[in-house]
Amino acid sequence: MSSRSTVRDLAQIAVFAALIAGLSLPGAIPIGSLGVPITLQTLGVMLAGAILGPRKGTLAVTTYVVLALIGLPILPGGRGGLGVFVGPTGGYLLGFILGAFVIGWCTARLLPRYRILPALLVTAIGGILAIYLIGVPWTAVTVGIPLDAAAIGALAFIPGDLIKVVVTVLVASAVHRAWPGIIEPKPWPWAAAKAETDASGAPVDPEASGRPAVADPSVQQDDRS
Amino acid sequence: MTEIVFEHVAHRYGDVPVLEDVSLRLAERRIGIVGANGSGKSTLARMVNGLVQPTSGRVLVDGLDVARRGREVRRRVGFVFTDPDNQIVMPTVREDVAFTLRRHRLPADQAAARVDDALETFGLSDLADRPAHKLSGGQKQLLALAAVLVARPAVLVADEPTTLLDARNARIVGEHLAALPQQLVMVTHHLDALADFDRVLVVDAGRIVADDAPAAALEAYREVVA
Amino acid sequence: MIGFAVPGTSVLHRMRPGVKLALLAAAVTVLAVLRDPVQLAVALALSCALVPLAHLPLRQTARQVTPVLWLLAVAVPVHAWFGTWPDAAAMGLRILTAVTLAAVFTMTTKVEALLDTVQAALRRVPWIDAERVGLVLALTIRCVPLLAAIVREVIDARRARGVGGSLRAIAVPVIVRSLRTADAFGEALVARGYDD
Numbered sequence: 001m002s003s004r005s006t007v008r009d010l011a012q013i014a015v016f017a018a019l020i021a022g023l024s025l026p027g028a029i030p031i032g033s034l035g036v037p038i039t040l041q042t043l044g045v046m047l048a049g050a051i052l053g054p055r056k057g058t059l060a061v062t063t064y065v066v067l068a069l070i071g072l073p074i075l076p077g078g079r080g081g082l083g084v085f086v087g088p089t090g091g092y093l094l095g096f097i098l099g100a101f102v103i104g105w106c107t108a109r110l111l112p113r114y115r116i117l118p119a120l121l122v123t124a125i126g127g128i129l130a131i132y133l134i135g136v137p138w139t140a141v142t143v144g145i146p147l148d149a150a151a152i153g154a155l156a157f158i159p160g161d162l163i164k165v166v167v168t169v170l171v172a173s174a175v176h177r178a179w180p181g182i183i184e185p186k187p188w189p190w191a192a193a194k195a196e197t198d199a200s201g202a203p204v205d206p207e208a209s210g211r212p213a214v215a216d217p218s219v220q221q222d223d224r225s
Numbered sequence: 226m227t228e229i230v231f232e233h234v235a236h237r238y239g240d241v242p243v244l245e246d247v248s249l250r251l252a253e254r255r256i257g258i259v260g261a262n263g264s265g266k267s268t269l270a271r272m273v274n275g276l277v278q279p280t281s282g283r284v285l286v287d288g289l290d291v292a293r294r295g296r297e298v299r300r301r302v303g304f305v306f307t308d309p310d311n312q313i314v315m316p317t318v319r320e321d322v323a324f325t326l327r328r329h330r331l332p333a334d335q336a337a338a339r340v341d342d343a344l345e346t347f348g349l350s351d352l353a354d355r356p357a358h359k360l361s362g363g364q365k366q367l368l369a370l371a372a373v374l375v376a377r378p379a380v381l382v383a384d385e386p387t388t389l390l391d392a393r394n395a396r397i398v399g400e401h402l403a404a405l406p407q408q409l410v411m412v413t414h415h416l417d418a419l420a421d422f423d424r425v426l427v428v429d430a431g432r433i434v435a436d437d438a439p440a441a442a443l444e445a446y447r448e449v450v451a
Numbered sequence: 452m453i454g455f456a457v458p459g460t461s462v463l464h465r466m467r468p469g470v471k472l473a474l475l476a477a478a479v480t481v482l483a484v485l486r487d488p489v490q491l492a493v494a495l496a497l498s499c500a501l502v503p504l505a506h507l508p509l510r511q512t513a514r515q516v517t518p519v520l521w522l523l524a525v526a527v528p529v530h531a532w533f534g535t536w537p538d539a540a541a542m543g544l545r546i547l548t549a550v551t552l553a554a555v556f557t558m559t560t561k562v563e564a565l566l567d568t569v570q571a572a573l574r575r576v577p578w579i580d581a582e583r584v585g586l587v588l589a590l591t592i593r594c595v596p597l598l599a600a601i602v603r604e605v606i607d608a609r610r611a612r613g614v615g616g617s618l619r620a621i622a623v624p625v626i627v628r629s630l631r632t633a634d635a636f637g638e639a640l641v642a643r644g645y646d647d
Contacts, residue, residue: 008637015633018594022602081557086549143526304642311635358596
């Protein structure tokens with residue numbers, strides 16, 4: 001695959017960047033029978049990674065963040081501009097980029113099968129852990145409080161984040177079945193090393209490697225078209 | 226007139242045939258395409274400028290194979306989609322019209338003059354610096370037309386350009402289309418718009434089932450629908 | 452274009468965005484080193500003086516700064532609990548000053564001008580295709596109202612069928628329509644001569 005984006009990639013990047021903005025604008029909306037208010041901005045970030053993959057997903061989130069900093073009112077509550085970046089919550093914007101990358105990178109390795117349990121795990125790592133990994137220390141440093149105090153402050157958002165992780169995985173699972181080829185499947189680093197030793201050894205019977213290997217070429221072709 | 230030739234063209238989506246063995250030579254000035262939803266008429270229109278490639282057969286525009294010389298063909302063949310919201314790619318009206326000329330390598334003043342000209346033709350001069358999303362549906366379709374025609378293509382292909390518009394705006398856009406000097410290939414559900422056309426194709430289940438002057442073709446179409 | 456910029460002809464309005472951005476970065480760096488609440492209070496006063504200097508409307512400027520005030524209302528006491536009140540005051544003043552300066556920057560700089568600056572800077576980076584980055588940024592700005600409308604419609608449709616409901620019932624139709632929109636834009640870009 002070439003690292004250069006096709007026109008279709010560019011359109012997907014722009015539409016998902018705009019989608020994160022569209023999800024940020026309504027503010028908190030009531031969800032479930034209890035009507036718990038939830039903001040949708042991080043849902044958009046997680047979906048970008050889980051549906052578009054590491055390169056396009058990260059670029060979509062980066063585009064969103066750059067436009068917010070440039071001064072478009074696309075952050076929750078119609079905010080935007082550099083003020084957010086120099087304030088205590090600025091780290092989360094960078095965390096979004098890392099989060100989308102982590103989710104996208106792992107998702108490409110879970111495909112083409114995309115089993116739900118590992119998907120939930122990697123989406124939680126990217127969509128919660130990676131985001132707070134930058135967001136919380138940023139708050140601690142700008143506000144000048146201990147790290148654990150800042151982390152306790154962030155705990156309140158975890159239940160909502162967990163719901164968003166589950167929804168992201170369910171949606172991504174349906175999308176990857178209906179539209180195969182949005183993300184090019186990649187092997188895990190350890191699996192790639194193993195495949196190399198396999199290839200240098202006895203020739204592998206393509207029939208024996210099962211459905212995923214057969215599905216691969218068509219998926220890659222779709223991505224280029 | 227530009228000559229558009231289909232040589233035994235078929236298109237399949239997976240196992241599903243969308244078009245089967247279409248052979249045509251189109252050189253009339255006003256060509257209409259009608260057919261039910263899902264009949265393959267949009268696919269037929271998209272093949273003229275290579276947005277959809279044949280799975281077998283060839284499409285030639287002035288002798289250029291669309292599959293191999295897509296970029297050159299698209300310089301000659303402009304395309305107007307049904308939903309202008311998905312065709313306008315720049316934030317403001319003027320920027321969107323100018324976008325089409327980006328890759329034409331024109332001197333800046335010439336490009337600007339052409340953009341002004343196109344805006345004037347479609348009555349958009351006063352809206353030039355407006356955000357595109359603030360336009361009405363009819364104005365958006367006129368903007369889409371201006372943005373395609375600023376490149377001065379020899380042929381315009383339009384895929385149901387008035388379907389999403391109300392009656393008044395459909396009439397305005399229809400009048401602009403009728404007044405074009407370009408060769409026009411138009412897919413439409415508005416049968417009365419085709420009365421002055423030179424030729425009308427009726428597509429049904431992936432085949433051309435009638436190909437005639439408007440009156441006779443539309444008669445055949447009514448039989449297919451009935 | 453949509454944004455927070457207030458038209459004007461002040462020195463700050465006329466300054467090139469790149470220069471202004473460098474000054475802002477320098478100011479934030481200096482603020483980070485200052486420890487004395489009195490010095491920081493002077494810095495805040497000077498920053499606030501920029502608002503009338505640039506003829507910025509007070510209310511709009513306040514709207515840029517108030518969200519961080521709420522945060523500080525919690526953060527300053529917390530900081531004082533872990534440290535000392537002078538330190539807490541210094542922290543609050545430092546953040547308030549930085550946010551005020553950034554607000555002045557945002558309100559005196561047009562989005563278009565900043566986009567041009569970003570693209571001009573990217574053109575010097577050999578491995579970045581600045582034209583494509585510019586296209587993605589412009590296409591995104593164009594798409595924000597479209598996608599915002601899609602999200603609003605889906606949320607409203609769900610509300611019409613009864614309050615509450617699952618997040619998935621929002622996410623699925625929104626994503627399906629987003630992917631279709633992306634396909635349509637991809638096709639339109641090719642039709643309009645922007646093929647690879």
